[in-house]
Amino acid sequence: MRVRIPILKLHDCLLISIQWELDDQTALQFQEDLLQKIHETSARGVVIDITSIDFIDSFIAKVLGDVINMSRLMGAKVVITGIQPAVAITLIELGIRLEDVLTALDLEKGLEKLQLELGD
Helix, strand or coil, X not given: CCCCCCCEEECCEEEEECCCCCCHHHHHHHHHHXXXXXXXXXXXXXXXXXXXXXXXXXXXXXXXXXXXXXHHHXXXXXXXXXXXXXXXXXXXXXXXXXXXXXXXXXXXXXXHHHHHHHCC
């Protein structure tokens, strides 16, 4: 049985806290699940907390970048929280550009930033 990443709904936002290192299949399942949840709930915002991720490989980095861009195409603003130094370095070295993506140190600050961005 494959483990799925929980996606919680809070008002018109989705909250995701990834609690373990992702393998390729879990990352792809997360991508599909998140996009489906945005569609089902008409979420205006998404906060993805990756505090627990200490290492990211090129495939997972690409999937994360794709998830952000796909979510934005569906009309949801995205905030990434808890980026560890090694993950930030890897993303830049791999050319994964998170331009126009809001970031915050932790989930609480990310949610605050998203609410300000959405005008709530």
